[in-house]
Amino acid sequence: MSENKNQHVSYLDHPGKYKGIFAWIFATDHKRIGLLYMYAIASFFVIGAFLGLAMRIELIQPGETIMKPQTYNGIFTVHGIIMIFMVVIPGLSAVFGNFFLPIMIGAKDVAFPKLNRFSWWIFMIGSVMAVASQLLKSGPPDTGWTFYAPYSTTTGTNVIMATSAAFVLGFSSILTGLNFIVTIHQMRAPGMKFFNMPLFPWAIYATAWIQLLATPIVGITLVMLIAERLFGIGFFDPALGGDPLLYQHLFWIYSHPAVYVMILPAMGVISEVIPTFCQRRIYGYKAIALSSLAIAGVGFLVWGHHMYTSGMSEQARWFFSLLTFIVAVPSAIKVFNWLSTMYKGSIDMQPPFLYAVSFIFLFIIGGTTGLILGSVATDVQVHDTSFVVAHFHYIIFGGMGFAFFSAIHYWLPKMYGRMYNIKRATWAWGFLFVGFNLLYFPQFIIGIQGMPRRYYDYLPQFQWAQVISTVGGFIVVSGILMMISNLIAGARKGEIAPANPWHGTTLEWQIPSPPSLENFDEDIIVKENPYDYE
Amino acid sequence: MANNTSHTTEYKVLVRVLLVLMTMTFLTISVTSFNLGALSVTVALLIACFKGYMVLSYFMHLKYESLLLRILVGMVFVLFALLVLITFIDYAYR
């Protein structure tokens, strides 16, 4: 065994069949594919963030500030399309699922590496199509990322290109989900049963099922939308006998489970980071594992809570409200388990942990405001106001976003074999956390007071909150830029990192940093308890 | 991992399954030629489900596959049924 010690070749230096840029574009190594997704998604995130900042500048005062109303409609639409379809849905799965799922279960790659590469290719193609929808003759879509009929079937803008882009991106998501499910079923190391897997693979597993089963439904719905625009098939047009609500049902049958695609891997990351930085086994391993499956399952049945004011029957409204309250329970279970893990733990406040703890804080706010939205009576007041905007940004950005930041600060030393500047990372976190709350909390308040969402203009009484919010937006963007530049500097020329800088117990910390091409050069020791700190 | 040790279905079993499927097809056609109102749809769908079950079990070998796979297939159909049912909670009571 000792003769292998000097032969460790990092996956980044491994001489493969292709050279230069082709070594990346034609890569089938799950680690390279994970990085490719990360570079693309980080870029899209920055673009989406600047689009958001443009909106915030426009909203700093009532009336026209820097853009016309049609432009504003186009910007909130593309901000949504980019953030939802190109950043948050693929985000954690495609980047960290790809990089770390095989390693954490003791496998040398995913089940279908070439399919994995194909998934990335079509992700890029879909992204190019989304960009094209912004630039083609008929102008950027102005429907919102939700493409509600009948406006989406009649507006003159590039709806067909945008929905086709979403279709292609969805296909990428489906294939990734398929790949991960087979990987987990077939490629676990000998001795690693389902209940010996760490919690991040469990989260990826539950997520993969949602990606697989929910996405086809929005796929066919978008095709129906395109057919409506091209042929007037009548499904969603009341004048032709159709029903606009049917579009909403079909759209949200996917898009609600999609938010669990966003949050489940995020929760998986937190379930990894907390034990490591408290040097304690996770409290309630089985409960967290099974709650992931429960969230995935029940999450399929709550979609109507996006439609309480649309005209659904009373029975539908109370059914969806009941299921919505039920689905909150497994999420709450996770929060209690994380907090219990921290109790009497040996806490080390490194950047990954800072992001994880702020995740819990922001997720609780997002989650509880979700209950206000989930209850029909209160939802009537706040539907389509900036209260909703604040809620979902707390969950998606404060939740999934901060978990992504936690993950990259946690796993970067493993991915690149180098460490970033901890002090700068901590400052960036501070800017992000403070800026985030300034940006979104005021929007809860004016939302209840009646400030509508997706509105270009507003009454003067809401301006105080819009100003604070815009200031917060600038602080957030500064934090993002600070964080990203620190991480890039660390990855390229940071100090060499040891194999296990955080003293974690899961399999990725037992191999060198960066890993070799097939991950495990020596025999893998699978422990019954993946969080064996005692 | 067991490579290609799937069960081999005998030819005559497959022929018998086809005969059952064809019989069921003709049954569906004759049942729906009478006007039994809502009952026609129900019977036609039930027969279709039975035909589907035969195709899944014998042609697609589900009968000889792992319990896991059978449960997963079942889950997908249950999910679809739930989606239809729940959507109808809206439409049936409008």
Added chain:
Amino acid sequence: MSEKYHVEEHRDDEAKKLGMWLFIFTELLLFGGLFIVYSIFRFEYPKCFREGSLELSVTIGAVNTIALLISSMTVAMALTAVQKGNKKLALQLIAITLLMALLFLVNKYFEWGHKFEMGLYPGSETMKHLDRGHLLYFSLYFFMTGLHALHIIIGMVLLFICLFKVKSGNVHTKNYSFMENGALYWHLVDLIWIFLFPLMYLIS
């Protein structure tokens, strides 16, 4: 390890089969979305749906159903033949499967052609002036049978590849994943039609 057949080092046939089943799940839900739409509109426009279905030929529909059922049997038999090492029979059975598929598509061509001659096609003036329920019925008819026909074509491509792989000896008694999974995909196409036929053609 037998001399005659080369076993690949990292082969996992269970994984490939599971992968195909998972893909089949996505196809079921893709069509599922359309079945949801169908069920809603049939519920809302029962008379129009019944009248619309009278425009379809039950005979052609039945012939197509039988053709697909036979093709499902022959492709399943082809797999058995491959497993038993009977290359010649396997090739004949795959060929019959493809023939049945072609028959289906030819029938579909005539069915649709007849509708087009009547001025009935998505986006036509006639369609626009139909009764609301009739418009929805025919829109669903074209959409669902069209999407299904597309999947028949995809299935045929897979089966053609199977044919060549069996012929070249690439697929054989100790390595038949491609045949098995290609057949599974074909059965899916049959499965969808089993539900589509009564819902489109047999509304009493």
